[in-house]
Amino acid sequence: MSPTLNRSQQETQLEPLGHGTLRDHVDRALANYFAHLDGHPVDNVYELVLSEIEPPLLERVLKFTNRNQTKASAILGLNRGTLRKKLKMYGLLT
Secondary structure (H helix, E strand, O other): OOOOOOOHHHHOOOOOOOOOOOOHHHHHHHHHHHHHHOOOOOOHHHHHHHHHHHHHHHHHHHOOOOHHHHHHHHOOOOOOHHHHHHHHHHHHOO
């Protein structure tokens, strides 16, 4: 994306992910993460990954549903209360 575009302009432009599935991209990102630890201790990788994946997932589904939490929770397969809890946790509840 062009560095001169603001965030909302960037979000409206879809770029291909390249070759591979989302799973492939996550696998490569994790391999890169572990390859660059340089001896630093690592823990809570599960929470690290969730904290990177969940916010954009929630934001994208909410955008798709015009911020309708009932529809978003159904799409995500989450209880509406659980969705609200996650939105609050990530500061996405408006």
